[in-house]
Every structure is written in C-alpha cells, then in structure tokens.
Amino acid sequence: MIDIKNILDKLGIEPVNHGVTTGQVSWPGNGEILTSFSPVDGKKIAEIGQAGKYDYDQVIARSVEAYKVWRLIPAPKRGDIVRQMGDQLRKMKQDLGTLVSYEMGKSLQEGLGEVQEMIDICDFAVGISRQLYGLTMHSERPMHRMYEQWHPIGLVGVISAFNFPVAVWSWNAMLAWVCGDVCIWKPSEKTPLTAIACQQIIKTVLKENDVPEGVSSVVTGGREVGIWLADDPRIALISATGSIPMGRAVGEAVARRLGRSLLELGGNNAIIVTRSADLNIAIPGIVFGAVGTAGQRCTSTRRIIVQEDIYEEVKNRLVKAYSQLKIGNPLETQNHVGPLIDKMAVEQYQASVEKVKEAGGHFIVAPNVLSGEEYESGCYVSPSIAEVENGYAIVQHETFAPLLYLIKYTDIEEAIAIQNDVPQGLSSAIFTNNVRESEQFLSQVGSDCGIANVNIGTSGAEIGGAFGGEKETGGGRESGSDSWKAYMRRQTNTINYGSALPLAQGIKFEF
Ligand code: UN1
Numbered sequence: 001m002i003d004i005k006n007i008l009d010k011l012g013i014e015p016v017n018h019g020v021t022t023g024q025v026s027w028p029g030n031g032e033i034l035t036s037f038s039p040v041d042g043k044k045i046a047e048i049g050q051a052g053k054y055d056y057d058q059v060i061a062r063s064v065e066a067y068k069v070w071r072l073i074p075a076p077k078r079g080d081i082v083r084q085m086g087d088q089l090r091k092m093k094q095d096l097g098t099l100v101s102y103e104m105g106k107s108l109q110e111g112l113g114e115v116q117e118m119i120d121i122c123d124f125a126v127g128i129s130r131q132l133y134g135l136t137m138h139s140e141r142p143m144h145r146m147y148e149q150w151h152p153i154g155l156v157g158v159i160s161a162f163n164f165p166v167a168v169w170s171w172n173a174m175l176a177w178v179c180g181d182v183c184i185w186k187p188s189e190k191t192p193l194t195a196i197a198c199q200q201i202i203k204t205v206l207k208e209n210d211v212p213e214g215v216s217s218v219v220t221g222g223r224e225v226g227i228w229l230a231d232d233p234r235i236a237l238i239s240a241t242g243s244i245p246m247g248r249a250v251g252e253a254v255a256r257r258l259g260r261s262l263l264e265l266g267g268n269n270a271i272i273v274t275r276s277a278d279l280n281i282a283i284p285g286i287v288f289g290a291v292g293t294a295g296q297r298c299t300s301t302r303r304i305i306v307q308e309d310i311y312e313e314v315k316n317r318l319v320k321a322y323s324q325l326k327i328g329n330p331l332e333t334q335n336h337v338g339p340l341i342d343k344m345a346v347e348q349y350q351a352s353v354e355k356v357k358e359a360g361g362h363f364i365v366a367p368n369v370l371s372g373e374e375y376e377s378g379c380y381v382s383p384s385i386a387e388v389e390n391g392y393a394i395v396q397h398e399t400f401a402p403l404l405y406l407i408k409y410t411d412i413e414e415a416i417a418i419q420n421d422v423p424q425g426l427s428s429a430i431f432t433n434n435v436r437e438s439e440q441f442l443s444q445v446g447s448d449c450g451i452a453n454v455n456i457g458t459s460g461a462e463i464g465g466a467f468g469g470e471k472e473t474g475g476g477r478e479s480g481s482d483s484w485k486a487y488m489r490r491q492t493n494t495i496n497y498g499s500a501l502p503l504a505q506g507i508k509f510e511f
Contacts, residue, residue, distance in 0.1 A: 002331050004102055007095045008046065012200035013193055019048040019220035020055045021199050022062045022213045023206045029055040031221050036193050039105040039339040040329055042377030048192050051219040056228050059217045063155050063182045064234060066214030071152045071180040079129025079178045084205045086122030089115060092201050096166065096194070098331070103191050104165055105339040105379065106293045107330040118170040120463045121479065128484050129178035143498030150488040152180030153260070154236035157229040159250065161242040162341050163296045163400075165191035166198055168264075171463065171479045172239045172487075173216065179487040181236075184217045186229060188242075190341055192220045226250060233257050237487065240264070241298070244398070244424070244472050251474070262486050263474025264467070266398040267426030269449075269458035270303035270419045272441065273314055274412065277431035281455060282314075285431065286404075287321050289457035291337050291383045295402030296345075298473075299427045299451070299459035302398065303390070303405045305415050311408050315364060318385060318406075322365045327382055328374050339379035340401060349381055349401035355394035356403070361386040367403070390418045398424060412437050420448045426469030427451040427458040450477070 018026035019034070028049030036045045051059070070078070089096070093115045101111035134148035156176045160168045165188060173183045187195035195218055202216060219225050226246070229235055230253035239262040240250045247265040254261040271289065273282050289301030306314045330338030340346050346369055353367050367384035374380075383402030388395050390407050409415040419428055428447040431454075432438050438454045440446055450469030451461060461467055466481035468474070477483045503509060 002098060004045075004098075007098050010095050011092070011099060011197040013046055013099075013197060016047045016049070017193070017196050019050045019192065019218075020059060021196075021218045022059055023199070023211065023216040024203060024213050026199070027055070029220065031055070034189060034192060034220065036103060036191070038102050039341055039377050039379040040102055040331065042379075045103060046193055048196070048220050050221040051225060053228065056219055056225065059184060059214070059219055060155070060232065060234055062214035063184055063217055066212040067152075067154055067182045069212045070182055070215050073180075075129045075132055075178055075180065078180065079126040081205060081209050081211060082122050082129070082174050082177055083126045084209070085174070085202045086119050086126070088201050088205055089119050089122065093119070096197055096201065099197055100166060100194050101330050101338075103193050104162060105330055105341060107335065107338055108333060110293055114164060114167045117167040117463055121167075121170050121174050124463055124480060125174040125178045128175065132179065132484065132488065134490070139494060140504060141496070141502045143496065145495045145497065146493065148490055148492045150179075150485065151491055153487055153489045154181060155234055156181045156183050156487060157235045157238045158183055158185045159226050159229065159238065159240040159242065160185065160187050162188035162190035163293060163298070164241070165194040168241050168478070169195070169198065171467070175484045176487045177215065179484055181487055182215045182217075184219060184229065184235070186219055186221065186225045189220070189222050195220065227253065230254050231257065233259065236260060237262060239476070239478065239486075247474050260486075262476035262478065264298065264469075264476050264478055265472060265474040266424050267298045267300070267458075267469060267473060268302050268396070268398050268422040268424040269299055269427040270305055271301055271428075271458060272409075272415045272419060272430040272432075273304060273306045273310065274415070274430065274432040274434060274437050275307045275309050276433040276437070277310070278433060278455070279310075279314065279317060282431035283317050283321055285429070285457035286318065287325075289459045290404040291325060291402045292459060294337055294340055294381075295383065296341065296400050297459045299461065301404065301458045303395070303407060305407045305409050305418050307415070308408050308410055315406060319364055322383060322385065325383060327370060327380055337383060337402065339377055340381060341379070343378050345401065346379055346381055349399065349403065352394055352399040352401065352403055353384065356386045356388060356392070359388070359392040359394055361388040361392065361405075364406070390421055396422050412440060416441060416446055423472040424469065425449045425471035426473040427453070427461075429453040429456060429458050431455055
C-alpha cells in the first residue's frame with residue numbers, strides 16, 4: 001500500500017495550504033476554502049485557501065517587478081536555473097507522480113510519465129536557452145543591415161486542466177522562463193495540490209539562485225481567476241488548456257483587449273484502420289488511446305474508422321481486449337483504468353451514452369458505473385464501444401470519458417473525409433502498411449489535425465514536437481520545435497551605417 005500521508009509530507013502539503021504563492025513567498029488567499037478530494041477513494045486530501053481579488057492584484061504587482069529583473073538575466077543563465085529545476089524534479093519524480101495519480105486518478109505509470117514529460121521539457125528548454133535565434137536579412141539599401149531579435153514578452157498566464165495537472169504547466173513555464181518571461185499559474189480547481197507541490201519542489205532552486213519573487217506564481221481559484229487573467233492588460237500572453245467553451249471565453253476576452261492567447265482545447269481524435277493494417281499493433285494502440293487516463297486526455301482516441309473488409313475482425317478483437325481490462329485503484333499496477341475525475345464527469349459520461357442510444361448507436365461493449373468495494377468514490381466507470389454514424393451530434397462532440405465510436409468506411413478518401421468531418425482538429429492516426437495510403441493521409445488533402453501519426457495511436461506525444469491542433473482545438477502550439485516563439489516578441493531592426501539616407505522602395509524625398 002502506498003503511504004499517501006508520507007508522500008504529502010515529503011511534498012510539503014499541509015492539511016490546510018496556502019493557495020497563493022509568488023515562488024519563495026506564499027500566503028492563504030482570502031477567497032473561498034477549497035477541499036481537494038481524491039477520485040481514487042473519495043477521501044479528502046487537504047484544503048486550500050484560494051486567491052481573492054486582492055491576492056491576485058498583489059501577485060500581478062510582484063510579477064511586474066520580477067519581470068524587470070528576470071528579463072536582464074542572460075538566457076543561458078535562466079536555462080541553468082531551469083536545469084536545476086529538472087534535477088529537483090528527477091529527485092521527486094516518484095512522489096510527485098504518485099500525488100498526480102492520487103489527486104487526478106490516472107494510473108501510477110501515467111503519473112510518473114507525466115513527471116517525466118516535465119523533466120524532458122526542462123532539458124529541452126535548457127537547450128533552447130542558447131538557441132533563441134533570429135534571422136538576418138540583406139537590406140535593399142546600401143550600407144544598411146537588417147536583422148530580427150526575439151525579446152521576452154512579459155507576464156504569461158497559464159490556465160491548466162485537471163487531466164495533465166503538472167506537465168502542461170511545465171511545457172509553458174519552462175520555455176517562458178528561458179525566454180525571459182514570468183509566469184502566473186491558475187491550476188485546475190480539481191487538482192490544486194499537485195500545483196502547490198510543484199512550487200515546493202522548485203522553491204529551493206528559486207532561493208539558491210536569488211530569483212526575484214514573482215517569477216513563478218500560483219493563484220488558485222475557479223473561473224473568476226481565469227477571467228481576471230484574461231481581462232488583465234498586464235498579462236501579455238494567456239496560455240489556456242481545457243474545454244472548447246472555456247477556450248472560447250478566454251480567447252474572446254483576450255482578443256477584446258488585443259492580447260495574445262495560446263489555446264489548446266478539445267480533440268475528437270480518430271484512428272483509421274486500413275485493410276493492410278497490422279492489427280497486432282493497431283489493437284493495443286486503439287485500446288491505450290481510448291481507455292488510457294480513462295479517456296481523459298485531449299489526445300484520447302474517440303473514433304475508429306475501419307475499412308469494411310476487416311470491420312468484423314477489428315470489432316471482435318476490440319471486444320475481446322476490452323473484456324480483459326482491469327478497472328480499479330490506479331495506484332495498483334495491475335489495473336489499466338482508474339476513475340474519472342469526479343461524479344460530474346460520470347454524469348456527463350452517462351448523458352453521452354444516452355444520446356448515443358437516442359441517435360441510433362449500438363453498444364458492443366456496454367458502459368457501466370461501478371459500485372461496491374474498491375469503487376466507493378463513485379467515479380469508476382467501465383469503458384464502452386458503440387457503433388455509430390459520424391454525423392450524430394454526440395459523435396461530433398468531445399465526451400471526456402472512455403467512450404469509443406466505431407465507424408465503417410469503404411475507400412481511403414471516404415475515411416479521410418470522415419476523420420476530418422468534426423469541428424475539432426487535434427490528433428489523428430492511420431494504421432496501414434500501404435505507403436500510398438499513409439502518404440495521402442499525411443498530405444495537404446489528408447488529415448487536417450495538428451498531429452497526424454502513422455502506425456501509432458493518437459495520444460502520448462513526445463515533448464520534442466510542437467503540440468496542438470486546428471479548428472476548435474484553438475490553433476496554439478506548445479512544447480517542442482519552435483513553440484518558444486509564442487513566448488517572445490519579435491523585433492525587426494534596420495541599421496544605417498552610411499552617411500546618406502536612402503529610402504526603401506526607391507522613394508525620393510528631397511527638400
Ligand atoms: C492533454 O491531454 O492536454 O500527447 C495533453 C499526449 C500527452 C499530452 C496530452 N503527451 O497524450
């Protein structure tokens with residue numbers, strides 16, 4: 001049995017916690033008291049004093065001051081501080097991963113995997129801290145030089161979701177820090193303790209390096225804290241991960257003040273299984289994508305689009321695989337599927353199931369809400385599979401639960417059309433051994449998603465790539481590749497080192 005109390009002690013989580021921190025300094029907010037319950041066993045873990053408006057303004061005032069100092073520290077030096085944070089995370093991986101699993105409900109393996117993503121992004125950000133490259137251009141004017149520089153953008157607000165309660169913050173924060181920005185984090189009110197634990201883990205690094213107070217802040221709270229951030233002209237960039245309605249509200253508020261937003265919202269991710277697919281890898285890929293994290297990743301597999309000749313075989317193998325799934329305490333390694341985040345999520349799963357039935361869908365693996373011993377929290381459901389039409393309203397919508405849809409197709413063009421025919425555009429995959437099909441899927445007439453994979457599933461992206469999607473997914477890109485550019489402002493500089501003043505475009509202006 002895992003000793004949760006001991007892990008909370010090691011992570012500095014108290015029975016009642018300060019819900020506001022500016023890195024080195026923390027205090028109990030004057031907002032409402034929030035209680036964090038575990039979906040694993042339904043037990044109360046700890047309480048948090050959430051931020052009120054006064055606390056929020058204090059944090060932002062300190063962030064503004066911190067930015068004035070932080071932006072002057074050379075980027076590789078900031079990178080070295082991020083490296084030290086990565087070292088601390090390595091030491092605390094087991095404890096933080098366990099708390100992620102206990103507060104959020106994902107399997108311990110996935111909790112540890114999430115902390116590994118944090119460590120990996122630290123390493124990546126250290127490298128990037130020496131590669132914040134701008135281009136140089138040849139000027140059309142004699143004795144002129146043109147180049148561009150990337151400068152920090154300022155204050156970055158990070159709104160994160162419960163399903164990746166720590167990794168998504170680190171994707172944003174580690175890059176923003178090496179870029180010279182300061183971060184204000186509003187974690188999900190469903191997983192506030194993991195956010196507090198992260199601050200405890202990096203606190204010694206901040207202290208040892210004399211990092212100014214306000215470089216890493218947390219303001220816990222609900223929707224209103226998100227609105228304060230979105231409406232605040234002092235926040236240059238809001239990076240928000242979560243539902244499409246949340247992203248729309250944040251995006252509209254930030255756009256109203258002409259600020260920048262980086263949105264990573266819902267997906268409706270499909271896997272196309274073609275006639276030539278190797279089902280020995282396709283089936284596990286589908287099952288992990290659909291039931292991993294109990295279907296609560298934005299990259300979770302929601303739809304399987306299967307070629308008609310192999311439809312019955314795929315269906316039978318999926319039914320067999322689902323019959324072998326063990327549902328239960330995610331901290332116990334033999335279980336594949338843990339609980340949903342809370343009872344509201346269970347109700348939403350049930351409501352979606354009803355809508356599938358009303359639309360004419362047919363369940364081949366029936367959904368259930370589990371009760372009895374081990375399931376006292378009321379948050380455990382069994383994963384389900386339904387045969388549907390892609391056009392059903394409920395299929396067009398992202399249900400954040402292990403509800404998988406099976407859809408039949410005849411030719412590859414039809415499969416790609418079905419894959420793209422949803423409002424969201426995050427992740428997609430094809431299982432095929434036919435190079436024509438895979439190349440068509442990856443081409444400009446193929447998948448319209450930000451992520452398109454061949455012979456792997458839709459979830460579990462590595463941090464080195466740019467992560468995000470199109471359409472209602474929001475268009476933002478986080479994590480690897482050149483996503484760092486979102487956290488900086490570009491300045492174009494033209495320098496005249498001659499003694500004449502020629503104008504661009506050959507314009508003559510004489511007097
Ligand atoms: C999310 O669900 O918001 O690709 C992020 C994945 C993970 C990240 C998911 N690396 O599934």
